[in-house]
Amino acid sequence: MMLATGDVSAQQKPTTGYAPVNGVKMYYEVHGTGAPVVLLHGAFMTITNNWDGWIGELSKTRKVIAIEMQGHGRTADTKRDITYENLADDVAALLKELEIPRADLIGYSMGGTVAMQCAIRHPDKVRKVVVISSVFRRDGMVQEAIDAFPKLTADAFKGSPIEVEYKKLSPTPDDFPKFVKRLLASASSGYDLGADKLKATPAPMFFIHGDADGIRLEHVAEMYRLKGGGAHGDMRARSESRLAILPHTTHVTLMKRMSIIVPMVNDFLDAKHK
Template identity: 50%
Template sequence: MKKHIITYLAIATIIVAVASCQPSSKDGQTISKEVKENGADQKIKPDDSGYADVNGLKMYYEVYGSGKPLVLLHGSFMNIPLNWSHIIPQFAKNRKVIVAEMQGHGRTKDIPREFSYENMADDVSGLLKHLKIDSVDILGYSMGGGVAFQVAVRHPEQVRRLIILSGTYKHDGWWPDVEASFATMTADMFKGSPIEKQYDSLGNDPKLFPQYVKKVLSIDLKPYDWSKEVKNIKAPIFMAIGDADGVRHEHALELFRAKGGGKMGDIHGVPKSRLAIIPGTTHIGMMQHMNWIIPMINDFLDSDLKPTPPTF
């Protein structure tokens, strides 16, 4: 009983965090994105939006801005407005930002196909072909981080650089109590939350919400381990987690070491891949501290990524 109470409180905290840091939409349609800059509200609307026919899905997407393409992949139970509304305007200043909603999320209706990171990665690949874009940078958060890893594993020619925020490449990349909590989550924990309201408002049958929750959770209820494949990804990787994240520090460090990190850069040079552990930051807090993280991401994407030679 105690374990279930703790899990319920954890989910309630997530719901409050989501509600407090994201704008709402009354009708579930694409909403204007607002961000305060220099004291003034800035609004941004997509330059393009629609549905791409990929792998049996009608995958909803939006495109903003111009420049080098950057794909944003949302977390579990999220959609474009819930996950990215306050972030899109910052990247769209000098990049083409592509955002999509994964299987069963937002405006992308579910199909009779299991939820898997591999399937969703193939969907992202199909969307890029639909948009006639050869190569992109990909930023994935939480579940989206797992999808991003799989895009780079399965479709390496389409990935230039990879940014993983609070994502895992192995099921035990989560702290043990976090991994154990997935099996205890139910639709009742989302009762009245922005997640449930968005699901209902986007034309989904409210009676199917429990099935939706169960299906989304299913991808983390079975073991997976892509360690070998992920460590062999050729694209440079920037992985960031919070110091109070659900992702184990050692999990992120293991990948960083495999990509050439874990040595004194002044002696051995700085590797192409990067690691950041953000202070005072939880899993959900990663989205709330993007004002810290976006400059790091921009520096990573804009650098030539040649290994920095030793200084002595």
């Protein structure tokens, strides 16, 4: 494991490094002190363009471990398939490498699905999970979103922050078209983490969505019910899991609602785990 120190903001100097996990040389940053929480970015994203502002707030009271998953940011791609199983196993392996027995997970979009899969495959490693605008089954997305994936190409990202960040940070900056093709192929596969498996996970989960974020509301309700939600809280004990749907909010603008979401996330993570 290689360590270094680098600037992220004028107020904070994180520990940074590359950890060998399952044949992947994973880039990570550690900010702050306290109970550990791992941040899992969305598809094509990096620590910077996914978690700008979030790390500063969360690290006021927590040890924040932000990572860049296979092929993203400073973490080079490999010939290994990019699957939710592999990415979840990488998270668990990183925790072992950093000697962190158990952590909370916060995942956005693809990262939220990785977080749920990690809770399923490695329940001893995961305490609580915050799932932001994610699905546990491909058909959880609205049909419009499902139909769009096969039509996307690298040209759709030309000049975007996603392409700029990739070319700036990636060890293989010229491979962006190849990476887009690989990741879209993975996203277009018929994945399903399993309703029964999600229900059986001991980790409480907080599902956070926008009312126009491209996730079917029926699917959001299904995830919440699987984790014990939907009870009449005035008549019997409530589930430890939670649900929040923000109005007038899309998949992209959801991450700009940090001032609303972070206090709710802190309250969820700080609540005593039964």
